[in-house]
Amino acid sequence: MLRFTMRRGRSLLDKPLEPIPAPISKVARAMLSDFDEIADKVNDVAAGLSHRFLDLREAGRWSTATLEEIENIGEAEIAFAQAAYHGLTRALRHLGAEEGLVSEVRTAEAYKAAIQSGAAESDRFTLAAALLQEMAQRGVIRDVLPDPEAEEAGLDEPDLARIAILALILWFLAERQGDEGDAEALLLTCCDVARALKADLDDSLEDSTRLRDLIAAYADKI
């Protein structure tokens, strides 16, 4: 009920946003994002996961893990959500998002769905493609506000979300050579490569085989 009330509050606040002058609108948008975050945390409680997400001592534990490492963890969807949250927020910032919301709940659900689809039984690229599709379909990233540079480059909200997810997937698959700092730098490199692959991503997003081949072709080129 609390969750519904918060969502409802957001939809009510959504309406008068457009006529508000830009600076005020921006503040309102930030407030709405906070609402969504709280609503997601409530959702996390319902899913029995929030104590982990809200536990600062555990936050970031899996933040630079690879997909292979995550697969071998007991509650893999939680580790995946943590790592994805960490990666997506940084990727979005690098790609030119002034603000946005990443849902750990939807990310964990996307992971579970991809695993349940049986994609993991083929190969890691098939699983990666399934994860990308599930994350995109479930809207793990939302309320993205592109910065002026991204807008000038023709990148809108869905573009930034899709590119950030591809960057995250490439990062999960890329060979790690150094420490945590190198892993962060590698993520930014993955963002640049993912952005260069935007047209290919747009063409293959709905086709799991083509998407798998795209990921397979470039994962080891990072």
Next chain:
Amino acid sequence: MSLPVPEVLSETDRPIRRAMRRMRWFKQSFAQQVDAISRASGVDYRIHDDRLAQTFIAWLRAFEAQKPTQSTARRAYTNFASGLMLKQMIQDAPLAVASVPVGSDASNPAYYWPEGYAYVAYCLNVRSAVLAQDFDEALALTPDLSNIRDWWSFKENVTEDPSLAIAFLDLFAGEEPNWASPALFYEKTERLEAWPRGDRSG
């Protein structure tokens, strides 16, 4: 004319022709090249990482598209691939000049066209490192690399047709340029060149 060399190219323990096909190595080596030129010339550059990634992906595709089947064509393809890289860099412009030292000599290629100079230096250095590693060859740069007239012609021509960059890089490297169709790799020509001179008529 000596070109500043990126540090990673002096590492001989890993095959550069393979490392080149990984974005992180490409990014690191290019940044080192730009830094080395900047220290030598005083030109301040800015690298656009997104454009550099675009260059890398486009080059990788072009590289794979014409990769020869014959191992005898590998040396010639090394030259061609470095030209493809130069062409792509000129097209995507991953480098911008932030500032040039006051009073710099515009008849020096490093100041006449600082971005083009950095691209040429990088492509020649990578080419040289691969030839040294894989074919035990030292690249002899032609004196024309410092000839400003060649750079005038280079800049003017590649602005109109970037594929001519492939032929110009051959010229700078002291090889015979293919001006007619620079963007096409002829595997057959390489095999002919590999034969002793007397056999060509037969």
